[in-house]
Amino acid sequence: MALAAAPAQAWGPRGHRLVAELAAGALSPEVRAEVDALLRNEPDPTLPGIATWADELRAKDPDLGRASAPWHYVNLAESGCSYVASRDCPDGDCVVEAIRSQAGILADRARPAHQRLQALKFVVHFVGDVHQPMHAGYARDKGGNTVQLSIPDGSRDGRGSNLHALWDSGLFDSRNESHSRQLARLRALPSSAGETADPADAARWAEESCRIVRREGVYPTRARIDPAYYTAWRPVAEQQLVHAGRRLASLLEHALGD
Template sequence: MADTRSFARRFRASLIGLLVVPSLAAAWGPQGHRLVAALAWDELDPQVREQITALLEGETDPTLPGIANWADDLRGNDPDLGRRSARWHYVNIAGDGCAYDAATACAGGDCVVEAIRTQAAILGDRDQPLEARRQALKFVVHFVGDVHQPMHAGHGHDKGGNDLQVRMPDGTPGGKGSNLHRLWDSGLLNTAGLDDATYLAQLRALPLAVPVGTDAAAWAEASCDIVVRPGLYPVAGALIDDRYVSAWRPVAEAQLRRGGANLAALLNGTLGG
């Protein structure tokens, strides 16, 4: 109980300054990734929490939410590693009937499915240096969030929805320019107008729609199945209206909830025992 209270205090402190609307540039946005990580912490085994706490000792914010956006921040903080890991954030399988085949969808292991598998193996290998395992943990936390964002397992021809332009309501008649990928990264979540702590409480109350597992390929296929549902793709240039938000924001929220539970299952399986 004391450990849970301590984490809760650190998590609340880490939210200072983040209660404004997050950027649309990163997968799930900073808020979404932090929520996935916080949900995962809820379901970690006590001994796994202890290991993670030890791995993160010395970090500026030594919590799972505190390192959840590290992989996106590499673009500015470590451009070389950012370039090398750029393809690890997504996989394009919508054109293959949402069936993951490593040979065709992940040449050289450069996709989110194989990145999760590779980094989880490093994390679980106690013969690896501490720094290598810490970095692997940061990658795993972020990439599990990524793979549950449907556009990160979608079409290659439009770069996961990046090439489809839409308009987001901003109080003006024509709305604000955006694209489908950004809409799903954080635009839908932003329409709820909730800060992180309030959103976390709401997501904790959601039931899981699918069984929890640790198979990254299955997670990607499930995300892709959402991408190909009728109505998810609006007409190019469309103004996103309340009907779209009402239909699809609950889906995005369920994916956050699912991502947290699946991340916990993966970490428990990797570090448990």
């Protein structure tokens, strides 16, 4: 059975758009106006419209794509999920420090508009990334990318995938639910994420994601995924999307509010 590895993209396009839509719906009018002004010349001038930009850099801007590649994740699981910057991100090249630095650029009104726009694109994407548990997981398996799985698809052997890809999108795709219906359902979910967030909180978010990775059952005991896995872990993944959306909104309020 051939099992293909997928690239490390947190949540996939659908998940990133959901996070951005959840955040957009929670912005104050004043901050929404700030966001709209930064996005006014974009092809899709909305937060969902820029949500996957950082994953598209490898094709659109290879140099920036290579430079920013380490900013999508941080490996904490081997060290017990406790973030220590000097150990886990010594050069500032990880998702925790990327959120902090890009949020600082976004908040600096003395910066040129194009720099603040790029920072907004990074912040929207990286807040989603840090809430995808595999992006704060084990270095030894590249955040689940080398853990090969078979996903049921009606064929005898199933479809080849890996644990990272399953958490990116497979948990959601299996539900066969429309985007609009899923968004409405997520908006109705409660969240313990809190009402305020600032860039300093990014380390705590990564630690929370890492603790999910280390929970019993996240790493399946068999290569073939069964329905019980979706039942157990889809609600956890969806709760992470909700946390990400609400925290992103609060972070934008912190960066762009008065």
